[in-house]
Amino acid sequence: KQIVILPGDGIGKEIMDAAVRVLQAIAENFNHQFTFSEHLIGGAAIDGEQSPLPETTIHACKKADAVLLGAVGGEKWDALPGEKRPEKGLLGIRKELGLFANLRPIKAFTPLLHASPLKEEIVEGSNILIIRELTGGLYFGEPKKRIPEENAVVDTLYYTQTEIERIVDKAFQTARTRKKRVTSVDKANVLESSRVWREVVEEKSKQYPDIAVDHLLVDAAAMKLITNPKQFDVIVTENMFGDILSDEASVLTGSLGMLPSASVRTDGVGLYEPVHGSAPDIAGKGIANPLGMILSASSMLRQSFGMEQEADEIEYAVQMTLEQGYHTPDLSIKNGTVVGTKEMTDIILGNLA
Amino acid sequence: KQIVILPGDGIGKEIMDAAVRVLQAIAENFNHQFTFSEHLIGGAAIDGEQSPLPETTIHACKKADAVLLGAVGGEKWDALPGEKRPEKGLLGIRKELGLFANLRPIKAFTPLLHASPLKEEIVEGSNILIIRELTGGLYFGEPKKRIPEENAVVDTLYYTQTEIERIVDKAFQTARTRKKRVTSVDKANVLESSRVWREVVEEKSKQYPDIAVDHLLVDAAAMKLITNPKQFDVIVTENMFGDILSDEASVLTGSLGMLPSASVRTDGVGLYEPVHGSAPDIAGKGIANPLGMILSASSMLRQSFGMEQEADEIEYAVQMTLEQGYHTPDLSIKNGTVVGTKEMTDIILGNLA
Ligand SMILES: CC(C)[C@H](C(=O)O)[C@@H](O)C(=O)O
Ligand SMILES: CC(C)[C@H](C(=O)O)[C@@H](O)C(=O)O
Numbered sequence: 001k002q003i004v005i006l007p008g009d010g011i012g013k014e015i016m017d018a019a020v021r022v023l024q025a026i027a028e029n030f031n032h033q034f035t036f037s038e039h040l041i042g043g044a045a046i047d048g049e050q051s052p053l054p055e056t057t058i059h060a061c062k063k064a065d066a067v068l069l070g071a072v073g074g075e076k077w078d079a080l081p082g083e084k085r086p087e088k089g090l091l092g093i094r095k096e097l098g099l100f101a102n103l104r105p106i107k108a109f110t111p112l113l114h115a116s117p118l119k120e121e122i123v124e125g126s127n128i129l130i131i132r133e134l135t136g137g138l139y140f141g142e143p144k145k146r147i148p149e150e151n152a153v154v155d156t157l158y159y160t161q162t163e164i165e166r167i168v169d170k171a172f173q174t175a176r177t178r179k180k181r182v183t184s185v186d187k188a189n190v191l192e193s194s195r196v197w198r199e200v201v202e203e204k205s206k207q208y209p210d211i212a213v214d215h216l217l218v219d220a221a222a223m224k225l226i227t228n229p230k231q232f233d234v235i236v237t238e239n240m241f242g243d244i245l246s247d248e249a250s251v252l253t254g255s256l257g258m259l260p261s262a263s264v265r266t267d268g269v270g271l272y273e274p275v276h277g278s279a280p281d282i283a284g285k286g287i288a289n290p291l292g293m294i295l296s297a298s299s300m301l302r303q304s305f306g307m308e309q310e311a312d313e314i315e316y317a318v319q320m321t322l323e324q325g326y327h328t329p330d331l332s333i334k335n336g337t338v339v340g341t342k343e344m345t346d347i348i349l350g351n352l353a
Numbered sequence: 354k355q356i357v358i359l360p361g362d363g364i365g366k367e368i369m370d371a372a373v374r375v376l377q378a379i380a381e382n383f384n385h386q387f388t389f390s391e392h393l394i395g396g397a398a399i400d401g402e403q404s405p406l407p408e409t410t411i412h413a414c415k416k417a418d419a420v421l422l423g424a425v426g427g428e429k430w431d432a433l434p435g436e437k438r439p440e441k442g443l444l445g446i447r448k449e450l451g452l453f454a455n456l457r458p459i460k461a462f463t464p465l466l467h468a469s470p471l472k473e474e475i476v477e478g479s480n481i482l483i484i485r486e487l488t489g490g491l492y493f494g495e496p497k498k499r500i501p502e503e504n505a506v507v508d509t510l511y512y513t514q515t516e517i518e519r520i521v522d523k524a525f526q527t528a529r530t531r532k533k534r535v536t537s538v539d540k541a542n543v544l545e546s547s548r549v550w551r552e553v554v555e556e557k558s559k560q561y562p563d564i565a566v567d568h569l570l571v572d573a574a575a576m577k578l579i580t581n582p583k584q585f586d587v588i589v590t591e592n593m594f595g596d597i598l599s600d601e602a603s604v605l606t607g608s609l610g611m612l613p614s615a616s617v618r619t620d621g622v623g624l625y626e627p628v629h630g631s632a633p634d635i636a637g638k639g640i641a642n643p644l645g646m647i648l649s650a651s652s653m654l655r656q657s658f659g660m661e662q663e664a665d666e667i668e669y670a671v672q673m674t675l676e677q678g679y680h681t682p683d684l685s686i687k688n689g690t691v692v693g694t695k696e697m698t699d700i701i702l703g704n705l706a
Binding site: 082085087091116117118119122138139141144145146150151152153154155156157158159160161162187189190191192193195196218219220222223225226227240241243244245246247248250251252256 | 435438440444469470471472475491492494497498499503504505506507508509510511512513514515540542543544545546548549571572573575576578579580593594596597598599600601603604605609
């Protein structure tokens with residue numbers, strides 16, 4: 001399997017090293033052949049190649065079976081104009097690869113729960129998968145520009161019916177592997193695109209009679225994620241709502257640093273990255289939490305390569321490591337032991353074998 | 354003072370009765386003259402006049418010094434097409450009156466805190482004011498329609514520079530009466546309108562050197578409201594982001610049922626309504642919480658009529674009532690006494706005198 005690795009900026013390099021070590025161990029244990037080729041993206045690519053997404057990177061990703069991404073961005077590049085910023089690399093690679101579905105699982109890890117901002121009884125047992133449409137909506141619609149004649153500015157929320165259908169299909173299919181419930185989030189009392197979205201969900205749901213569906217307005221969803229996160233199984237929503245709600249949901253369980261994310265298309269090719277950012281303030285200090293990246297790698301094995309058992313082993317090793325009390329400084333475990341990135345990875349490797 | 358009252362749907366009528374009783378008591382105590390004229394809006398107006406916002410209602414509101422609104426909407430009208438739904442009444446009256454600033458204070462009331470989904474130490478002492486732009490953005494931008502030739506649909510996020518400037522001004526001015534901190538929320542790494550928004554905030558901030566300003570991406574804001582609500586003073590943001598974030602924030606303190614909201618313009622005319630909805634399931638049962646409506650009336654006295662002392666008295670009476678342990682069934686107070694809408698209002702009136 002050809003894996004492109006894009007460490008990116010900040011702590012990206014350190015956590016990518018950790019994930020590659022884990023993948024190499026898996027390859028050895030299961031007799032797989034993984035080849036890794038490293039490329040530039042984000043700020044690192046701006047510095048090295050004057051572009052957040054160089055052609056060579058796009059080319060390599062298009063030929064790969066899967067892509068692992070660390071993190072992009074940092075203050076250093078914040079003053080650059082829109083087109084030239086690190087985030088453009090991320091948005092660009094999603095679009096170039098046609099990765100239309102962003103999967104963000106949020107699961108309560110019991111040893112970490114006491115660090116949740118929510119009361120334990122509210123959040124305990126939560127297991128949500130947010131499926132966010134990733135290549136349409138306000139992110140890419142045109143016109144997106146200033147209108148000097150009107151002294152005004154415009155962005156455009158544009159969706160084709162087909163784009164809505166494929167993400168809704170993805171949600172229904174994924175719900176089949178879970179608790180068989182889909183909550184579609186929109187703003188149908190205001191947006192025409194949401195009214196079409198709702199119609200598509202209703203229409204598609206006829207093909208999935210085994211899946212329970214409900215609709216929730218985005219403002220109500222933002223409330224219910226906090227007041228009763230346990231009520232959700234799969235949430236599906238458009239790009240911008242998904243950006244907001246998935247980040248909101250990511251802090252509920254007190255374990256942001258270990259959440260993975262997957263951006264996929266129908267043929268199995270995908271890009272896997274942790275939810276947390278590039279954390280320039282701790283870069284190079286050897287204390288970054290590698291678990292989000294390692295769990296992203298495990299998600300790659302499962303979703304792009306169909307290697308269920310291999311993915312299970314990694315997740316099991318992570319779970320065991322937490323239960324043993326080991327954690328990086330960003331997390332908190334009662335009576336736990338704080339370790340650095342490398343030590344954490346060593347322990348995971350030990351628990352793998 | 355001419356006050357238009359729009360009870361609307363569901364529990365709207367019951368809570369409006371309560372607010373009017375409180376205002377009448379204030380008028381008597383302080384020798385004011387309030388005249389109330391009642392009009393239709395929302396579902397009630399659809400049933401009575403075939404329109405969610407009849408001309409007579411618009412006309413009356415335009416002549417009034419302030420408007421009190423109960424709540425609109427209900428399942429009964431959910432199947433109607435976009436243009437004919439109860440919410441159109443609400444959106445329409447905001448637009449007709451040019452109420453561009455929606456003020457949503459979120460304050461932790463100590464007796465209610467234990468009902469918060471958040472840990473008390475996280476939420477205790479929070480005092481946030483979200484200022485949401487209310488007449489622009491995705492809500493009203495054109496085109497907002499289906500495009501059959503492309504099998505697609507479009508909504509438009511449109512802002513003029515002037516619209517952004519006036520809401521940002523409102524935020525800076527309001528911050529002067531509070532802790533002098535403004536957090537501007539946008540999505541400047543993706544939206545052109547957010548980049549203009551950020552520039553306006555930077556430019557305006559020069560006129561308010563006494564106010565500290567920072568910028569936060571909307572996804573990060575959705576996280577930080579939960580992980581550290583105390584860090585915020587005034588938050589200012591565009592219409593849709595404001596809709597989502599203010600509803601998210603409204604559940605943090607465990608007292609959604611008592612949160613007021615104000616929609617104002619520069620000359621002091623305003624529309625005041627509770628944050629909660631029309632709750633058709635409990636309508637007519639006499640158990641609705643009147644506090645959100647009563648505090649909205651107090652906000653009207655303060656913001657539209659400049660009656661600071663009168664407003665303080667109402668807020669004080671509400672605070673006292675909670676400290677005495679009285680609450681409607683939607684709230685929860687340790688060792689408290691559950692009362693109905695009318696009894697609650699009687700107690701408030703007693704505490705006023
Ligand atoms: C960096 C930014 C453009 C990006 C997004 O909004 O998609 C990020 O917030 C994410 O969710 O991956
Ligand atoms: C009813 C709806 C159109 C409205 C809005 O989105 O503005 C409501 O959610 C609100 O926040 O007052």
